[in-house]
Amino acid sequence: MTVPTPAPAPASAAPVLEAVDVVRTFGATRALDGVSVRVEAGRSIGIVGESGSGKSTLLRQLLALDTPTSGEVRYRGEPVTRRDRGLLRRLRADVQPVFQDPRSSLDPRMRVGAVVAEPLRSLKVPGDHRARVAEVLASVGLDPDTAARYPAQFSGGQRQRIAIARALAPRPSVLVADEPVSALDVSVRGQVVDLLQRLAAEHGLTLVLVSHDIAIVGRLCERTVVLHHGRVVEEGPTGALLADPQEAYTRRLLAAVPQLPGA
Numbered sequence: 001m002t003v004p005t006p007a008p009a010p011a012s013a014a015p016v017l018e019a020v021d022v023v024r025t026f027g028a029t030r031a032l033d034g035v036s037v038r039v040e041a042g043r044s045i046g047i048v049g050e051s052g053s054g055k056s057t058l059l060r061q062l063l064a065l066d067t068p069t070s071g072e073v074r075y076r077g078e079p080v081t082r083r084d085r086g087l088l089r090r091l092r093a094d095v096q097p098v099f100q101d102p103r104s105s106l107d108p109r110m111r112v113g114a115v116v117a118e119p120l121r122s123l124k125v126p127g128d129h130r131a132r133v134a135e136v137l138a139s140v141g142l143d144p145d146t147a148a149r150y151p152a153q154f155s156g157g158q159r160q161r162i163a164i165a166r167a168l169a170p171r172p173s174v175l176v177a178d179e180p181v182s183a184l185d186v187s188v189r190g191q192v193v194d195l196l197q198r199l200a201a202e203h204g205l206t207l208v209l210v211s212h213d214i215a216i217v218g219r220l221c222e223r224t225v226v227l228h229h230g231r232v233v234e235e236g237p238t239g240a241l242l243a244d245p246q247e248a249y250t251r252r253l254l255a256a257v258p259q260l261p262g263a
């Protein structure tokens with residue numbers, strides 16, 4: 001039997017999302033101070049930095065939930081502006097968020113089936129939503145009867161699986177995850193990290209992951225960007241960055257790494 005050899009990855013894939021010299025101020029605070037980041041199709045990128053370094057602000061820019069004070073965000077090479085409704089619609093379908101705390105990101109009054117189908121409804125995705133919900137619930141390791149129950153009937157880890165199923169429902173090519181395991185019990189963090197890794201590989205997803213925890217980024221992301229006071233202070237392949245950080249700030253972050261179970 002001949003085993004096909006995968007084609008070598010190109011040195012640089014096309015960017016699906018790009019921040020170009022993005023500044024975002026809140027009053028006197030420069031949350032982002034000229035940040036440029038390329039998110040390449042099918043690759044995984046981690047954004048790390050301590051609290052207040054601008055990670056969530058950058059994610060909101062990449063999700064087009066916020067507008068830069070100056071600079072621009074590009075989706076598949078096109079500048080993202082409020083006026084370009086068509087581009088925003090394509091971006092909303094293709095780039096899906098996973099937030100930190102599934103307790104607050106899942107509506108407790110909606111059954112899980114309706115929660116997971118919500119992006120299909122709001123994006124007016126044609127087809128059988130019920131079948132798609134069953135499919136994505138299975139892909140995150142949950143039974144089909146999960147759909148009839150309410151989020152409060154599940155553990156934190158299961159709720160984050162539900163949030164991931166919801167993000168996958170419209171078949172996005174990019175998942176943007178903001179601290180996806182930090183609200184979870186330490187004992188289930190590793191399982192959710194493994195799930196994200198498996199889903200990214202199975203669906204060829206582009207992954208953008210924000211974490212203050214470099215150990216998680218080390219497991220999931222090929223490249224890492226280090227933010228400090230709203231600026232990129234270091235960027236590179238994660239392995240090299242972890243093994244040989246060039247900046248004192250990155251070394252300090254690494255020194256504070258908590259260990260993942262099984263890492």
Ligand SMILES: Nc1ncnc2c1ncn2[C@@H]1O[C@H](COP(=O)(O)OP(=O)(O)OP(=O)(O)O)[C@@H](O)[C@H]1O
Pocket residue numbers: 026029030031049050051052053054055056057058212
């Ligand atoms: N809506 C806002 N109004 C005012 N200031 C804001 C707002 N959003 C963010 N900031 C400020 O911008 C800076 C960066 O915040 P951001 O939430 O992006 O950091 P972070 O790296 O994600 O932090 P954490 O790890 O604590 O979530 C902080 O000084 C924060 O107080």
